[in-house]
Amino acid sequence: MSEHMHWSEWLAGRVIEEKNEPYVISGGMTTSGPAHLGTLCEFLFPSVIRDAIEKRGKKCSFYFAADILDAFDGVPVEMEKHTEFLKPHLGKPLCDVPDPTGKSRSFGDYYLDEARELMEKFGVKPVVVRINEYYNEGKFDEYARFFLKNENETRMVIEQTSGKEEKKDWSPIMPICECGKIATTRVISHDGENYEYICDKDVKYTKGCGHRGKNKISDHRYKIVWRLHWPVWKQIFGTSIEGAGIDHHTKGGSEDTCEVITLKLMKKDYHIHYRYGFILFQGKKYSKSKGIGMGVREIVTLLPAEIIKYMLVRPDLEENIDINPTSENLLRTIEDFEGASKLEQGKLDEMGRPERKRAIAFAISTNKMRWKSFLDLLLYYQIYQNWEEVGKKLNDNEGAFYLKPFIEEWIARDFIPEDYRFKYQAGKVPISENVKKYMVGISGGDALSIHNSVFEFAKANSIEPKQMFAELYQAVIGKPKGPRMGKLIEALGVERLKRDLGL
Ligand SMILES: [Zn+2]
Known part of the structure; x- marks a missing residue:
């Protein structure tokens, strides 16, 4: 990799060099709780790489899999008031759990819809695939049959790559029981198409209903287990490149399994894979379900999307990014962003490494600087309390109205650092x-x-x-x-x- 390149540039370069058109970038996630900064990266990073490929005059599709056929395994903190309503649905696929707020098609869709809103805000335009629909359409069937037919080899690859022995009743598929649960079932027997299952597992958060039933692959009442489901979606999408967090890339992680399943078992080409670091909050991973760190919903009320984007795409890809969103830290980021806006995009080749990276990160984040100085606008607004006047005084009308909702939020939340917070008092206090x-x-x-x-x-x-x-x-x-x-x-x-x- 060239020392001076931004990661999106060299990954785009690799795709063009090593893969054939049409290029496809894919990604996905399970939408089981509110989005946090780490979630944002799941679709932001592929989108940035796609843009870099397209900047070189090539076409690239971006598929984003919403893994809502996964089991609903816990009520997120913010949904706790709906616990009684949600509890009976634990263990069912997220797309089959009703949305307690009534806004979306299902519980999984509720958080998927939130992700879609974020995508829009951040200018990310993937083809969003509700993966349950692909299963319903039978797109996964030939792979399910393949793994059932090669059950022993498949199991061996998983055990070798994960370093863990699977249970005797391991199966490549997870049936969905008549009771609706997917988390509590296991396959008892199969002939490659028809299978018998029992719903009797205890997964701590829920228990099986005891039902014993029969189904066939063509009924689409199953999901392929994660370590196989992941390589399969790449075959379905025709993926040229896909990334994953470093947790998937550890020894025994699902990336190892994915590679061997694809190359040795399915005998297909392997895509380019890249890995990215965690987004941390004071050393801990941001967590949607545990409520660690600031949620994206909150942070987008304090900062324009382009600054959040800048903050996430500027560091090296594999670096863990620690974001502690105090007002002091956010102000520093804003000033860094404003500084980057002044770097001349036409002179990238003359810049040193850190400057060039800042300039590229800025260009990735926005196509236009929309205000002059956040701090000036904050200062003037505290004095004049009138955006029109602030815009006029600072000769930055567009900036004043663009930042208005954010600055008003800083003030309403008392989020302004002590040194910048004041009330004009002249004449009301004695003077020396x-x-x-x-x-x-x-x-x-x-x-x-x-x-x-x-x-x-x-x-x-x-x-x-x-x-x-x-x-x-x-x-x-x-x-x-x-x-x-x-x-x-x-x-x-x-x-x-x-x-x-x-x-
Ligand atoms: Zn059941």
Whole structure:
């Protein structure tokens, strides 16, 4: 890989070099709880790679599998008020569990619909496949029959690649019982097409109903087990490239199984696979069900999508990304993004590695910078409380209205760091002799010259600059610290401030 390339560029390069058109990138996930930043990467990363392929003038399809035939195995924290309603459905495929809110077709669809909304917000446009539909249409049938026919070899590959012995009653398929559950069944016998099953497993969160029944593959009342289902969907989609988190890439992980099943058993070509790191919150994996870290639903109210995208695509792909979304950290990210917007896209080849990566990450995240300075808008809005006026004063009308919902959310949630949070208090608090004297002596200027004039005044009058600033902050915002004084006075205007201070 070229040192200077962004990961999406070199992966796109590999696809074009090693695979044949039409290119296909695939991905997928089980939508069983609210989205978090890690979930976002599951569709954001493939989308970024697809864009990089298309940028080179090639066509690439993107299929995203919603794995909602998986068993519903726990009630997410935010759904706890519906526990009584949901409990009887534990063990059923997510697509067969009713949505307690009544909004979506099923419980699995409820979270899939949330993911679709996010895709739209982040400009990700995959073909979303509800995998249960592919099963219903029989797309998986020939593979189910293949694995049943080669049951012993298949089992051996799984045991060798996972390093774990499977139970005696292991089967490549998981039947869905008449009671609706998929988690509690096992196959007792089969002839490659017809099979007999019993629903008697105890999976801790639910138990089988005891029913013994018969079905056939062509009835589509089954799902293939995960370690086989994964390689199969790639055959169905015709995948050229697909990634997975590092947890799938450990020794004994499902990536190893996938490769051997595809190459040795199915005798098919293997796709290019890449792996990506975890999104961490203070060292722990973000978790949709356990409520660790900030949910995406929350973070999108605080930051425009392009900044979140930037934050996720800028680091190296295999690196774990620790995101602790405090207001200080988010402000730092915003400033980093604003800085990246000023890097010249036409001069990528002349940039050093870190700059080039920032510039590419910016270009991936947005096609246009929509505001000038988040901090200025935040500062001016706290003074003027009127977006039109803020836009006019900062000569950034578009930016003011674009960031309006986010800044208002920061204020409503009291999310602003202490140093940037203030209420204009001039005239409402007593002012010192130093402040009086300083204010009378200035007549205007920009933020920097005002800032310097405070220093000069302090020096000329033998006052500690720190003390002088503290007295000024007291007079203007009624507390000893705040946003940069030069900026603050510039924002207020010297004349207005004098007037309000009664000078
Ligand atoms: Zn049953």
